[in-house]
Amino acid sequence: MVDAIFKRASVRRFTEDFVTDDEVRALLRAAMAAPSAGNQQPWEFYVVRDAATLEKLSVTTPYAKAAAKAPCAIVACTRTKGLRFPECVPQDMSAAIENLLLEAVDLGLGAVWMGVAPEVDLVAAVVEVLDVPVGLEPFAIIACGIPADEPTPKGKDRFDEQRIHWVS
Numbered sequence: 001m002v003d004a005i006f007k008r009a010s011v012r013r014f015t016e017d018f019v020t021d022d023e024v025r026a027l028l029r030a031a032m033a034a035p036s037a038g039n040q041q042p043w044e045f046y047v048v049r050d051a052a053t054l055e056k057l058s059v060t061t062p063y064a065k066a067a068a069k070a071p072c073a074i075v076a077c078t079r080t081k082g083l084r085f086p087e088c089v090p091q092d093m094s095a096a097i098e099n100l101l102l103e104a105v106d107l108g109l110g111a112v113w114m115g116v117a118p119e120v121d122l123v124a125a126v127v128e129v130l131d132v133p134v135g136l137e138p139f140a141i142i143a144c145g146i147p148a149d150e151p152t153p154k155g156k157d158r159f160d161e162q163r164i165h166w167v168s
Helices: 002-006 021-032 053-059 066-068 088-109 122-132
Strands: 043-047 074-078 111-113 137-145
Touching: 002 088, 002 111, 021 043, 021 074, 021 088, 053 066, 053 074, 053 088, 066 074, 066 111, 066 137, 074 088, 088 111, 111 122, 122 137
Parallel strands: none
Antiparallel strands: 043 074, 074 137, 111 137
């Protein structure tokens, strides 16, 4: 997995190749394996393959353009009721999405995380496109597919000893 961390890149251009159901399930299995506060697992996911819907999603936020040409997008949503630790939802959702992104690397897929929450107008736009019911709130859109180009990780090794404070 450490290898996947350093190979991960935000991929915004994809081939037209189909992302299989098994690949989508593997991505979502990884996402749902994330830790969450009090094991609340606040996530639900929409898998979008319909070209017209992908196009509509691509204009819901200034960041979602990659969805228009992706063969698949996953919209990560948060349940808004029955949560033990609602203040921890952003961390829970972020952990799930990072797991999904790392699994994409292991599967030879590319993906990009496009933020939605906490911007109320962006959340409302995605709700409208997907007809998301009350009780769920879009958190992010993740476009995924086979990378059109060889992904170039931008992160390299960001290790910085000066940001470490040892307490003995």
